[in-house]
Amino acid sequence: MAKGKFYVVWKGRKPGIYKEWSICKKMVDGFDGAAFKSFPSLGEAERAFSTGQGSKSTVTPKKTDIITPSISVDAACSGNPGVMEYQGVDTHTKEVLFHKKYSLGTNNIGEFLALVHGLAFLKKNNSDLPIYSDSVNALKWIKNKTCKTTLVRNKETAELFETIGRAEDWLKNNTWKNPLIKWETESWGEIPADFGRK
Secondary structure (H helix, E strand, C coil), rough: CCCCEEEEECCCCCCCCEECHHHHHHHHCCCCCCCEEEEECHHHHHHHHHCCCCCCCCCCCCCCHHCCCCCCEEEEECCCEEEEEEEEEECCCCEEEEEEEEEECCHHHHHHHHHHHHHHHHHHHCCCCEEECCCCCCHHHHCCCCCCCCCCCCCHHHHHHHHHHHHHHHHCCCCCCCCEEEHHHHHHHHCCCCCCCC
16 A cells, blocks of 8 residues: 555445555445545545545546555457466556466456466565456456356366466465455556557
8 A cells, every 4th residue: 555545435335534445445346426535644634524525426536546566467368268368567667577378268267367366476475465457357256266257168278277276276275465456447547467459
């Protein structure tokens, strides 16, 4: 989490001021008409909360709301299914932290494996940094600890399914504190891990 950030929730599950994005996110995620904003100091946050500044409408996430340091993950597929790859990068510098490629897969599988790889990578480095993903499906699969793919299991996909099995096992046997955050493409542009093939 960026130092000195305070998150005001005017409309959410429990309005208030939060020091951690992960807690603020729980208050506003999926809440209809949520209104929230980050502030650089507690004083500004308290003033904004008490005056109701920003409470009239949903606050559109701004680039300044992006937490750094953090990592971002994304996947790309040539055809769906097709040659699939994923990567994790430093959100700020775009330095590639990990990258994998498979001869046959789907974009959703790539997004799922990228998140698991990111969690394992950060756990190995004793880091609780947030991870950004632009995939609603992959974030849901991580929450359920299951890859809900419809890809056919055969000789061509055997290696990939073996990796999926290991990823699911990792999720079931590990805990993590890393916030998993939906990347707001409409407000922020393409995720830094994007392969740039659209």
